[in-house]
Amino acid sequence: MAETINIAEAAAQISEEIFSVFKWERQELFDQNLGCQIQEHDKRTHPCDCVFYYIDPYLGKYVYLNTDLKSYAAGTINKNSVLIALKSLALATHCANISDEWKAKYVEPSDHFDHVIRGFLFVYNHDNSYTNDFHEQLDGINSASLKIAKDQQVHVFGPEQIKDCYAIACDFQILKGKNQIIDYGFWYPDMIQHKVKHGDTWEQPATIELLSSPLIIIKYKNLKDEESYVIYYKRNGDTIDEFVYLIDLLSHYQILSEALPVNLRFISSNISKNVKTNFKHGVNRYMQDWSLDEAREKQLNLIKAEIVTRQSAHYNIGDLGWRDKL
Numbered sequence: 001m002a003e004t005i006n007i008a009e010a011a012a013q014i015s016e017e018i019f020s021v022f023k024w025e026r027q028e029l030f031d032q033n034l035g036c037q038i039q040e041h042d043k044r045t046h047p048c049d050c051v052f053y054y055i056d057p058y059l060g061k062y063v064y065l066n067t068d069l070k071s072y073a074a075g076t077i078n079k080n081s082v083l084i085a086l087k088s089l090a091l092a093t094h095c096a097n098i099s100d101e102w103k104a105k106y107v108e109p110s111d112h113f114d115h116v117i118r119g120f121l122f123v124y125n126h127d128n129s130y131t132n133d134f135h136e137q138l139d140g141i142n143s144a145s146l147k148i149a150k151d152q153q154v155h156v157f158g159p160e161q162i163k164d165c166y167a168i169a170c171d172f173q174i175l176k177g178k179n180q181i182i183d184y185g186f187w188y189p190d191m192i193q194h195k196v197k198h199g200d201t202w203e204q205p206a207t208i209e210l211l212s213s214p215l216i217i218i219k220y221k222n223l224k225d226e227e228s229y230v231i232y233y234k235r236n237g238d239t240i241d242e243f244v245y246l247i248d249l250l251s252h253y254q255i256l257s258e259a260l261p262v263n264l265r266f267i268s269s270n271i272s273k274n275v276k277t278n279f280k281h282g283v284n285r286y287m288q289d290w291s292l293d294e295a296r297e298k299q300l301n302l303i304k305a306e307i308v309t310r311q312s313a314h315y316n317i318g319d320l321g322w323r324d325k326l
Contacts, residue, residue: 011069011124012050014166014313019052021169023186023205027051027106034102037095046092051106052120054205055113057188060197062113064106065120065155065208066096074130077123077159079137085121086146086154093119094149113198119154120208124162128312134158155208160269163312165211167267168232170311172218175230175263184220186210187229189253215246217255228261232308236268237275243282244289247300256296262303271307279305 016026033045049069056063068089072081096102097117107115123134138156148154157165175181185204188196201219210216216232231250235242250256266275283300286292292300 007071007126009071010126010315011071011122013315014124014162015050015052015067015069015122017313018162018165018169021172022165022211024052024054027053029105032105034092034095034099034105036091037099038091041091041095043091046095047088048092048096048102048106053106053108054207055198055203056207057196057198057204058194058207059116060113062108062110062115063207064096064115064117066093066102066117067120067122068092070121070123071126072123073127074125077125077130077132077134077137079140082121082123082137082156083141083145085123086141086156089119089121090146090148090152090154093117093152093154097149097152118152118208119148121154121156122162123156123158125159126315128314130159134160155212157211161212163269163310164234164267166313167269167308167310168216171232171265171267171308172230179220179228180223181220182223184218187217187219187255215249227258228263229255230263230265232265232267234268236270237266237272237278240278240281240285243279244286247282247286256299259299259302264303264305266305266307267310269310275307276305 012030019026027050029048030050032048034048035045036043047068048066050067052065052067053062055061066089068085070085102117135158138158146154176184183202185200185202186206187201188204188210190196202221206216214234216234218230218232219227220230221227233246237243247256250262255262264279272278283303287297287300290296
């Protein structure tokens with residue numbers, strides 16, 4: 001049943017529904033105005049809608065996201081509205097990094113972990129009718145005009161990216177019940193320049209960088225303590241070559257050598273009608289190219305490919321507040 005909430009609350013509602021699945025935490029304080037610390041900003045205060053946080057497995061640090069939640073009708077999502085929001089967020093995040101008040105309200109006391117503070121603009125389309133290319137609008141913004149402070153980052157999620165995250169979150173919640181999943185974590189490879197510094201597989205959140213990537217890998221355990229993988233694939237699956245590359249990547253990551261079931265789930269909103277056929281041909285070509293043995297063939301046969309039925313968020317925009325329910 002659709003919930004009746006006001007426009008300003010829609011982005012907060014869907015962000016919580018999404019990011020709790022991705023193992024982000026959210027501080028309890030909402031809609032705060034914190035004093036400006038930098039005279040050149042010419043501001044008395046900076047707004048902070050909410051703060052999400054997690055421990056980044058590569059950094060080994062808390063990442064705090066100073067978040068601006070926007071809930072726009074399709075017609076109001078344009079270069080100018082995004083530019084105004086980004087300028088405000090850049091200044092607010094600059095101040096957050098040096099503000100004792102901000103840190104006292106939002107930063108977890110820790111003797112073990114350092115932290116970084118970043119900006120996060122979350123642009124949700126509440127009427128679900130936005131069809132433009134949000135990234136084209138971002139590309140039209142001169143980044144120098146945002147005045148992002150040195151060594152600071154501002155992340156942006158637009159309507160389509162939010163839809164993708166929502167679809168993945170909803171689908172995985174269904175899988176948790178269907179497969180009796182009792183524990184799960186987001187999987188990260190050890191890279192040449194980036195090694196996993198913190199936590200085991202079952203603790204890992206989906207970082208904001210992972211959520212922006214075309215591939216999200218989850219490892220889980222069920223009630224019988226059996227382990228499996230779920231892989232969300234965001235590309236459209238138009239070509240055979242992309243699946244040859246995907247299989248080679250999974251082999252390089254040594255996921256295939258674990259000989260565990262892998263559920264490859266196609267999540268794109270523009271999925272190719274030939275995606276399953278292309279995947280099958282990709283597997284066959286990979287086998288032929290590498291003249292693989294029977295053992296590797298068995299590993300590849302453990303990959304089950306499925307197309308996800310995407311869920312969409314629908315809210316009745318009204319006057320009923322729900323903040324106390326969070």
